[in-house]
Amino acid sequence: QVQLVQSGAEVKKPGASVKVSCKTSGYIFTGYSIHWVRQAPGQGLEYMGWIDPKDGRTDSTQKFQGRVALTRDTSINTAYMELSTLKSDDTAVYYCAGDLFRTTCGDSWGQGTLVTVSS
Amino acid sequence: QSALTQPPSASGSPGQSVTISCTGTSSDIGRYNYVSWYQQHPGRVPKLIIYEVNKRPSGVPDRFSGSKSGNTASLTVSGLRAEDEADYYCSSYLGSNWVFGGGTKLTVL
Numbered sequence: 001q002v003q004l005v006q007s008g009a010e011v012k013k014p015g016a017s018v019k020v021s022c023k024t025s026g027y028i029f030t031g032y033s034i035h036w037v038r039q040a041p042g043q044g045l046e047y048m049g050w051i052d053p054k055d056g057r058t059d060s061t062q063k064f065q066g067r068v069a070l071t072r073d074t075s076i077n078t079a080y081m082e083l084s085t086l087k088s089d090d091t092a093v094y095y096c097a098g099d100l101f102r103t104t105c106g107d108s109w110g111q112g113t114l115v116t117v118s119s
Numbered sequence: 120q121s122a123l124t125q126p127p128s129a130s131g132s133p134g135q136s137v138t139i140s141c142t143g144t145s146s147d148i149g150r151y152n153y154v155s156w157y158q159q160h161p162g163r164v165p166k167l168i169i170y171e172v173n174k175r176p177s178g179v180p181d182r183f184s185g186s187k188s189g190n191t192a193s194l195t196v197s198g199l200r201a202e203d204e205a206d207y208y209c210s211s212y213l214g215s216n217w218v219f220g221g222g223t224k225l226t227v228l
Contacts, residue, residue: 044208047216103212
């Protein structure tokens with residue numbers, strides 16, 4: 001079955017970077033985009049960007065451009081999201097989501113990774 | 120890109136129907152039929168319940184239905200059940216990225 005398994009919780013200081021991994025299984029990794037979404041405590045879902053694992057093409061929303069790097073390693077069917085220059089309001093659960101329907105921002109989701117930014 | 124507009128809350132009694140709206144613009148909902156709805160229970164991962172405006176993934180009850188008119192999409196939950204109490208989010212394609220609504224907390228009275 002389709003699975004997306006994310007790396008564990010992280011605690012970072014302001015100004016640092018964090019890299020979250022998303023290991024996929026159960027489908028052809030290079031066939032479908034992966035999206036990244038975050039959710040601050042008690043808040044709604046916020047879309048960050050996507051990567052096409054086939055060719056590495058990416059796009060991110062204006063809010064995150066210049067601060068987020070979306071990459072992948074096709075040899076291990078894993079996508080990565082690295083967010084730099086962290087601030088306290090980057091504290092959130094970060095989700096990866098596979099778009100196997102090809103028309104959503106995620107139909108199969110990872111379990112989420114809590115990133116806490118605190119001095 | 121501004122978030123899509125959803126009412127912060129909605130409610131209904133068991134067995135009743137409730138409709139949640141999601142208002143965008145001619146650049147998102149009005150332009151593309153790539154509107155999705157997600158259900159999220161507290162502490163849980165969001166779950167896709169509607170995609171492409173009105174399609175249901177396998178396993179989603181037909182009590183959930185979606186529609187769109189102009190720049191506004193809607194999610195209707197019929198025959199409300201206690202387990203439908205959750206947060207609901209709409210999302211729309213923008214042409215290169217996606218955007219979510221602010222979310223609606225559905226309470227089953």
